[in-house]
Structures are given as C-alpha cells and as structure tokens.
Amino acid sequence: VVAVDANGADGGPELVAEGARRSGVDVLLFGPAARMDGCAGRVELIDAPQGIGNRAEPARAVRATPDASVVQAARAVADGRADALVSAGSTGATLAAGLFHVGRLRGVHRPAVAVLLPVPGRPTLLLDAGAGVEARPEHLVQFALMGAAFMGAAHGLERPRVGLVSNGEEAEKGPAAVVEAHRRLAGLGEGALEFVGNVEGGDLTAGRADVVVTDGFTGNVALKLMEGTARTVVGAVRGAIRSGPVSALGGLLVRGSLSGLRDQLDPNAVGGAILLGLRSLAVVAHGGASADGVSAAVRLARRAADERTVERTAANLEAAGALRSAATGTFGA
Amino acid sequence: VVAVDANGADGGPELVAEGARRSGVDVLLFGPAARMDGCAGRVELIDAPQGIGNRAEPARAVRATPDASVVQAARAVADGRADALVSAGSTGATLAAGLFHVGRLRGVHRPAVAVLLPVPGRPTLLLDAGAGVEARPEHLVQFALMGAAFMGAAHGLERPRVGLVSNGEEAEKGPAAVVEAHRRLAGLGEGALEFVGNVEGGDLTAGRADVVVTDGFTGNVALKLMEGTARTVVGAVRGAIRSGPVSALGGLLVRGSLSGLRDQLDPNAVGGAILLGLRSLAVVAHGGASADGVSAAVRLARRAADERTVERTAANLEAAGALRSAATGTFGA
Numbered sequence: 001v002v003a004v005d006a007n008g009a010d011g012g013p014e015l016v017a018e019g020a021r022r023s024g025v026d027v028l029l030f031g032p033a034a035r036m037d038g039c040a041g042r043v044e045l046i047d048a049p050q051g052i053g054n055r056a057e058p059a060r061a062v063r064a065t066p067d068a069s070v071v072q073a074a075r076a077v078a079d080g081r082a083d084a085l086v087s088a089g090s091t092g093a094t095l096a097a098g099l100f101h102v103g104r105l106r107g108v109h110r111p112a113v114a115v116l117l118p119v120p121g122r123p124t125l126l127l128d129a130g131a132g133v134e135a136r137p138e139h140l141v142q143f144a145l146m147g148a149a150f151m152g153a154a155h156g157l158e159r160p161r162v163g164l165v166s167n168g169e170e171a172e173k174g175p176a177a178v179v180e181a182h183r184r185l186a187g188l189g190e191g192a193l194e195f196v197g198n199v200e201g202g203d204l205t206a207g208r209a210d211v212v213v214t215d216g217f218t219g220n221v222a223l224k225l226m227e228g229t230a231r232t233v234v235g236a237v238r239g240a241i242r243s244g245p246v247s248a249l250g251g252l253l254v255r256g257s258l259s260g261l262r263d264q265l266d267p268n269a270v271g272g273a274i275l276l277g278l279r280s281l282a283v284v285a286h287g288g289a290s291a292d293g294v295s296a297a298v299r300l301a302r303r304a305a306d307e308r309t310v311e312r313t314a315a316n317l318e319a320a321g322a323l324r325s326a327a328t329g330t331f332g333a
Numbered sequence: 334v335v336a337v338d339a340n341g342a343d344g345g346p347e348l349v350a351e352g353a354r355r356s357g358v359d360v361l362l363f364g365p366a367a368r369m370d371g372c373a374g375r376v377e378l379i380d381a382p383q384g385i386g387n388r389a390e391p392a393r394a395v396r397a398t399p400d401a402s403v404v405q406a407a408r409a410v411a412d413g414r415a416d417a418l419v420s421a422g423s424t425g426a427t428l429a430a431g432l433f434h435v436g437r438l439r440g441v442h443r444p445a446v447a448v449l450l451p452v453p454g455r456p457t458l459l460l461d462a463g464a465g466v467e468a469r470p471e472h473l474v475q476f477a478l479m480g481a482a483f484m485g486a487a488h489g490l491e492r493p494r495v496g497l498v499s500n501g502e503e504a505e506k507g508p509a510a511v512v513e514a515h516r517r518l519a520g521l522g523e524g525a526l527e528f529v530g531n532v533e534g535g536d537l538t539a540g541r542a543d544v545v546v547t548d549g550f551t552g553n554v555a556l557k558l559m560e561g562t563a564r565t566v567v568g569a570v571r572g573a574i575r576s577g578p579v580s581a582l583g584g585l586l587v588r589g590s591l592s593g594l595r596d597q598l599d600p601n602a603v604g605g606a607i608l609l610g611l612r613s614l615a616v617v618a619h620g621g622a623s624a625d626g627v628s629a630a631v632r633l634a635r636r637a638a639d640e641r642t643v644e645r646t647a648a649n650l651e652a653a654g655a656l657r658s659a660a661t662g663t664f665g666a
Contacts, residue, residue, distance in 0.1 A: 201559075
C-alpha cells in the first residue's frame, strides 16, 4: 500500500486522484474528499482537506498542522498502514513530515533528495538535489551508498557506477570535503561500491556514472541549470526552425520526431524526486506533474518498496562501515 | 598592444598566429618562430618555443620555466610593452603567470575566471568559473563588482544587473558564505551596484542577470554542465530528426537555420575566459578555438584595455568600500 498526499499539485487533488487510480497500485489517498469523488477499488480515500504550501517553513508547518494531508500520509507509513509515501506537493514539507513521523534510517546522518536526470536512454541519479546546502565527507559517502542501493533495487542495476562531482577528474581536485570524500570512497573497495572517481559537470549528461553525488547546494543549482539549458536550447531550435519559410516547412516534417524527444526530456516521465535515508521510501512528484506523472511516482514507490530499497540501503551502509555511530549523533537515530 | 601566447592551442601556433593576424590589432606574438612564418605587419614575433601543458601544476611550472611563452607574454605586460595578455593555452598557467608577473590589482583578494555564457541573444557573465574552489563572502562581493565593471567597460552596459547564485530566491537561502554575501551586496546600495538578489540554476540561461556570481567550484560545474547539456540536447534533436525518412527530409530543410543556431551556442564565438582582478586584463581563448576564436579573444582584450576595464574595476571596488585592507593581506597587494 502506498500513502499518497493529494494536496499541492498544480493540477489539484482531482489530478492526483486520477494518477493514483491509473497506477493500479493499492493507495491510501489523503486529500479533500469533496474534490476526489469516485475514488474506489484500489484507492481508499481519507478526508484531509488541509495542505502545506510551498511558502511555509516546512518543519514548523509540519509540527503546527498535524492534520495536514502530508502529515497524515507520513503517519500512515509510520503506523505500518502503508509501505511508502508519495506527494505532489512541497518537497520540503514531505521531507519534514518524513523526518518527524517516519524517521531517519538507523545510522543515517541526513536524508538526501535524489532526482533521476532526464538523460535520454540512460537514467542518472543525482543526489543531493537540495535536502541540505553543505555536506561533510561522511554525508557524501552515505549519499553514494544510498544512491547505489536505490539504483540497484528500483532500476535493477547490478553494479551501479558512482561518481563524485568535482571541478576536475584528479583525486585532489575540489574543496576539502570533496577531496576527503573521494579518498574515503576510493578506500571502500569494489566489493562495497563501484566508485568511478570524480565526474565533471559535462559528465552528468554523458552517462559516465549511474549515480552522481554532490552537496545539496551544487546539486540544486545543477538540476535547475540542466532544466533551464534544455529549455533554452529546445526553444532556440524551435525559433531557428520557424525563422524562414523553407525551414518552417521542414519543421512540419520533423515535428513528429521532436515530440517523441520532448517526452524523453520530460521530467514528468521520470517519476519525481526520491527521498533517501528515511525508514521508508518517499517520492515527490513534480508539482506540475500530469496524472501519468503522479501514476509513475506511485508505481516507483511501490517498486522500490517491493525491491526492499530501504533494507538494501541499510545493508550497504553497514557493509561499508559507513553507519553513523550513536555517539556522534545530535538527535534521533 | 596585446601580448599573445601562441602555444597550447589544439590547432597549434599556426592557428594562433593566423587568429592574431585576423584581429587587426597590434600584437606581440610569443611562440615557436619556426611554426609561425609570415608574421608581419601588426604582428611582431618573439621566438619562445617552450610551452606549459595542461597537465603541469601551474604555479610550479611558471616558476620553473621563465622562458615559457606565456611567462614571457606576461612579463611583456608587466614591463609595459603590452596592455593585455591573451593565451589559447592552459587557464591555470595563464592565471599563474599573470599573478606572478602582472600581479593582483591593489585591494583584490583573489582573481576570478569569468566566462560569457553562450546564451542566445544576451551574453551573461559567470564568475568565478574555477580560479578557486571555495569563496568567502568578501570574495563573492569583489567578484560582483569586478564582473559589473567588466560588463560596463567591455560590453557597454550602463547598469549591469548582478545576481548571486543560490538554491532559492530568498535572501536566507544557501550556505553561510552565500547568505552573508547576499547581505553585503544588498547593503551596497544601488549607486554602487545593481544587485538583483539570488538567482537559481534555471535563471543562468534566462537572462535574469548580466553578471552571475558564485564560487569557483559551483561555477566550474555549472559551466561544464551547460556545455554538456546543450551538446546532449542538440545531439538528441539531430538523432530524432534522422530517425525516419519524412523527418530526415524535413531535416534537410531546417539544416540552414540550425547551423546559424550552432554559431550562437558556440563558445568559440564569445572570446574565451576572462581573468579579472589582475593589474591588466587577460583572456584565455578556448583550447579548441578556431582562428576566428583567437581573433575574437585578441579583440576582446584590446577593447577591454581601451575601455579601461581595470581602472573601472579599481574605482568600483573603492567606491563600494570593498578593497582588501593591507592588514588582512597574506602576501603581495
């Protein structure tokens, strides 16, 4: 069973309900009952009209509104009524609700937001895409192991190749935290992780690694920059094609092929942001997701739970000796 | 007069010599005389066969090889025989030669590598693109003022809009150094700088600012990521067009328009990386630059010198009260 928060999507709770129905997955749907008529079959509706907006300070909002749909959905996971959490609302609120009610996986310093980059033909997982803004070496090491476990479980990759984002391929390139993380990752040994070394900005779209690890600041800037650059280039291509009559005629002939491309580059198709490092998986669909986008997010959460992503993550961290020791913890565990 | 280092370009010293000739600028050309026959007119040739490769540790190589072409070219600027420095070789070696022989501008903490992003229609200056890997708030403030002075001088912008790269628009978003830099930039007042606040990754290609400021690690990753993403998207467009006979026919009709687009997105056309914060301007043409790319770099250096970029930078820093005080300096000044 997947717990789904229906509030927060640009298309409204109706669209999320439709996506939940299409997924074919057993769903507990938390949202305004009045706007989700006709939920039946595999979708069970729980009336939870209150949402948490993007503008709110997430941790505070989650504490202040225990009845908010995303908080109720997180509690359903914590209680064992559901195995995974999906929201099309705020990533921050979903993360905060997950942290407070589902909790961090034992030994994890800090959860990370992971995103499948829309690279045609070969999905590449980028993390952290913005759960934090700075990362210590031990955070980066855990991100690497968490990302590898996810790509192994949910995407069936036998030995996901993991790269560390830096400003050069050499081990000594980058800020001190990156250099130290490189040293630790290289020291894990191939049994624990297939570490391919540093990857540069240009490698993120080139398929050099299946998982690319960075701090949340760089990851957030990189993700939005990729989207912006792709949008700008596609727009420039469209503008160039329309710039003259001969080329506009050619444009009619290439239109079909280019629309297929648009789907490949569409963040909706990939399933959303994945929160790793909690006691169960959470997926945040793109706020502008279509019903199919929501459906893909629900199915991804279901598959990740079936493939025991969280258990594999715990085993990976333990095998690599990368668990946070209780003594160094500041709160929770 | 512009001092040009002819070693290090992928196309060899011949190509750099040809670029220098095409620029129509008075040039002192440092390189292997045997490979640059026929230099005459406005190009004066100085035999300097030794180059510094990309693999060398720049500071060490510059000290160890005083006869290297880039070192001789930097000395020509220091001696007053030339007003600006151009190289198509290693950015690191050019920066090191500039630091040792030309020197930092008084009151500058650290020079920055600035790059004009190939955004169609509106050049956006990104800095630092990799002179350093970490940046303190005072560095980011100086980058903002240096970038604004350059865009004012070399691109004729009356009041360049300056943005600070972060993971959200709000002033409190980002790592501590970014939050503090935001506070200081906002406090400078509109007379000193047109600060538009934080810009996100997606804004870099959207023309929201004329100058975008970040640390050298993020800037390096962002620049290479933009290039990689543009390459991937253009490749995907090409592949999609070739995927069927109708669309391939259409492809023949749009080819002319798309080749114009390629020029707009071509880093060669923009002129190279610009080193800001030295006592004179230095430009590093892309290693794979064409002769026209080298020529554009030489003309950019000439124009920046004519427009007194360095003097304007010094005035900007002084007016904003952002000069490094002698007491906090660690060496030189």
